[in-house]
Amino acid sequence: MSRTEQDLRELFRSTHVMPDGAAKFAALEEVIRHADALGLVEFAFEVRMEATEVFQQSWAPAKAFLTFSWCLAAYDREPGRFEGGHEETLLWQFKWMVSSVHQFPEIPLGRTADLLDDMERRYRRGGHSPHAVLQHRGLVAEATGDLARAQEYYEQMALTRRDALSDCSGCVPSSQVRTLVALGRDEEAIRLGEPARGSGCTEQPQWINSELLLPYLRTGRGEQAAEAHRTAYRRIRGNPGSLGELASNLLFCAHSGNPGRGLDLIERHLSWLDRARTPLADMEFAAAAVAVLSAVETGGDGAPVLRFPTVEGRRRPDTTVTALAAELRERVLALAARFDARNGNGYQSARMGEWMAAGPIGEPVPLPGTGTDLRSRSGERVHRLTDRVAALVAAGDRPGAARARVELAETLLAAEHPAEAAEAAEEAVRELDRYGAPEEAASCRWLLARVHQQHARRGDAAERLRQLLDDTDDADRPASLPARPDLEARLGELLGNGAEPAARYLAASLGFAAAGRTADRLRALVQAMWRHPYSDTEAETGLLRDILTEARTVLADAPDPAHTGEVVAVLRGYVDQIRATGRHREAADHLTTARTLLEQQLAADRADPGAAEELTDVLTELGQARLRLGDPAAAEEAALAALAAAGDDGYTWDAALLAARVLRARGAASEAAELMAAHDITEDDLSEAEEY
Structure with missing residues (x-):
């Protein structure tokens, strides 16, 4: 399907309110693909810059490699083509690329080294401090087993000034603590890291608290470790991109004598391995999980059945502690071997072996809820x-x-x-x-x-x-x-807009119908239509077809006057979904029915301001449908009826705009001008309405 530039900009704007996940990633990639096809270079650059951040901050940094590389190359070719400020953003994003690229064993270390060298050249050329470069050189050295070089970069960084491209006051200590822990310098790690526990950037305080767990335990600070675990877990529990931090918290459970708590976390989050942020995070989580499972087995309880929640319609089969431990151990060893082959040493295999064999450190630590x-x-x-x-x-x-x-x-x-x-x-x-x-x-x-x-x-x-x-x-x-349909409706409300909330509301509507709860059925059906993304094709397919089939079933019955408001809402929701498909005749017929119902309601209770306001809206929509059908006389009648229904205090601008268009079209220029003046309607307003 072809897209116009306006279509793409609207789709791009819609991604700003979408939660991170496959749907948002697909929407951004669709915008990029069509922008490239239309030759919208500046717009494609803008979208890719934002997509890089979205991918990096969620669990898809591999996607960020592509968008970042394209933007960097485009900027290098024509830096003057793009608005100011992009160079500094690209330099900031260099840090993201370096922090991620070495976590993929299939990417040679030489490529990481080249990226770091390019980053350093650009920082020096721009007069920026090498502080961030040294930080990320140290992180790469630590992750690849070159601990002597990691210590060297740590000491150089400590003597180097920070600037605007340095990480924040929480993230710099977090990376430093990671190095110090690897070097066994726990007391220094705690002194350096504790002030950063109050940091509030997007990575904090979960990162620094997770890094401090092991030094707290190794120095006998069990209470601080328990508090750090609780604080970190609250921030990472809903974010699959935090798999690496979650691994540290799992390892804490094994070290602190809380394998039951660790087992809970494994059951709750094992599905995150299906979308692991990087192979390194995958390996660390799996190794920490093996440590927990081994502790459960050591306690003589390796037979309990582990049950996993349904995630995105899929549910992992039940298993035992022993079986899962064997599965994850094999996974860890395979990943560690890939890293070692790339790094040219046995560092990750040895490190993961220590993790999987982790046992208690000191006395058991009571956790929130049990201590x-x-x-x-x-x-x-x-x-x-x-x-x-x-x-x-x-x-x-x-x-x-x-x-x-x-x-x-x-x-x-x-x-x-x-x-x-x-x-x-x-x-x-x-x-x-x-x-x-x-x-x-x-x-x-x-x-x-x-x-x-x-x-x-x-x-x-x-x-x-x-x-x-x-x-x-x-x-x-x-x-x-509560009854199942009530729970379905409540879940639909929590989920916002999209296919799943629409499906939940449809399930609620069908459940209410079976229970004879007509008003609830109609309200849930309206929500299903409003939450479903609008269709821009002629065919009704999939979920939308099911929703509209339910709507047609409802509308085929003679409406009960007690449910006029709900039936009218169903009619309007139905019209909203089919209007973009060109079915204007069907839309006009349903809006005429809604008009009749509302006029009957007002005849019975003329004091109902809600019905009067809704009638105004219905008449305006009806007039627009009649105009699209080529019936300006019927459109004018509906528009003038809308103005009359609104009265002196109602909202009349849309109805007046429609009436002015129709009057102008039939040559009643003075009447149209009078109406436009009374409602502050400009010529631009008329032109935009005619284009729409």
Whole structure:
């Protein structure tokens, strides 16, 4: 399908409100492809610059390599062709490329070295400090096993001035701490890193807190480690791009005597391996997971069944701790061998071997939801429940501990401690799943969804509702849960606009229909139409076809006057979806029906301002449809009726614009001019309306 420049700019703007993921990536790539085809070089440059950031900040840095390289080459050829400020942005993006490229074992180290040399040349040519260059040379040296060179770059960097191209006050210490930990200089790492824990950039504080976990544990600072883990995990739990930081947090669970917590995180996030940010992050997560699984096996509990949530319509089959450990160990060894072959040493194999064999460091560390840190956060009931959880865990009664955690979560939520409530409930739901309590697990997921929604964590709330709907059989649904269509509608609301929320609302509409809940059915159907992306083709395909089929089923029945508002909304939603397909006759017929229903409603209750406002809108849309059908007389009648329906206080600009167009077309220039003056309509407004 061909695209105009205006189409592409509108599609590009729409990506700004899309969540990161396959749909946004595909939309950006489509804009780029068509912009190239149309020869829109400056626009293609602008889109690629933004796409580089989107890809880098999510989990697709390999895509960023292509967009960055194109922009760099285009800028080098014609720097004067692009608006100011792009050179500095490209120099900043060099850091992203270097930080990612060495994490792919198929890319030779020579290419990374060339990239670093090019970066240094450009920085020096622009009069910039080499601070950022030294930082990234050190990160590459550390990751490839050249620890002596990593220390050298660290010391040089410490003596070099920072400038506007240096990383922020949180990210610079994070990379330095990574080097110091690799060198075994834990106390220095803590002194350098702790001030950065208050940093607020997009990478922080999750990065610095994750880097500090191991030095905290190795120096006996268990409480600080537990707090760093909790703070980091809250920021990374919803971002698959944080797989590397999550690996550090998994390793913490193995080191701190919390393999049960680690098992929860593995079940919750194993699907992230399917879209691992880089092979290095893939390898580190898998190795840390093996450490946790091995700790569970060592404790004599290698047989529990691991159950994984449904993600994007796919669900990993259930497995055992032992089987998953073997699978991931093989994955780690294969990846480590690829890195070693590229690096020319055995560093990554040795490092990952140490990770997979990781055991406890010092005394076990109590975590939020199971330890004494909650004692200072609420009242006696929280204290009593915390003790009860600890006692049940000590006695080996994991199902009982899970039920106590549910009660603890409810109490914490009532006491305005949502983060702690979520932690307790997350642990509880995994235990309930693991030990075969599906009804209680479903109730706990519903609790989690409410916790997250009440505290503006829409993504987490949607994830829990999705799991509740997709993974819970109706036979396992406790009576305390809302009906399935209510949950479908609630999930659709959380998801915003797009195909999935439209599908959820359609499922809700069908469920309400089966339950005889007509008003709810109509409202859900309207949302399904409004949330679905507008069709620009003649055919009704896939989900849209199903939605419009349901709408036609509804509209085939004689409407109940009690549901006039909902039926009119269905009619208007239907028209919105088919208008772009050229089906103006069908649109006009449905709008005429909506007009009749609203006029009947106003005849029964003339004091209803909502109905009057809606009638104005319907009449205006009807007039536009009649005009497209080549019936200016009917269009004029509808436009003038809209002005009359609005009255003195209603919104009349669109109706007046339509009326002015029709009057002008039939030669009533003075009437059109009078109407335009009364409603502040300009000649440009008329011209734009005629083009549309």
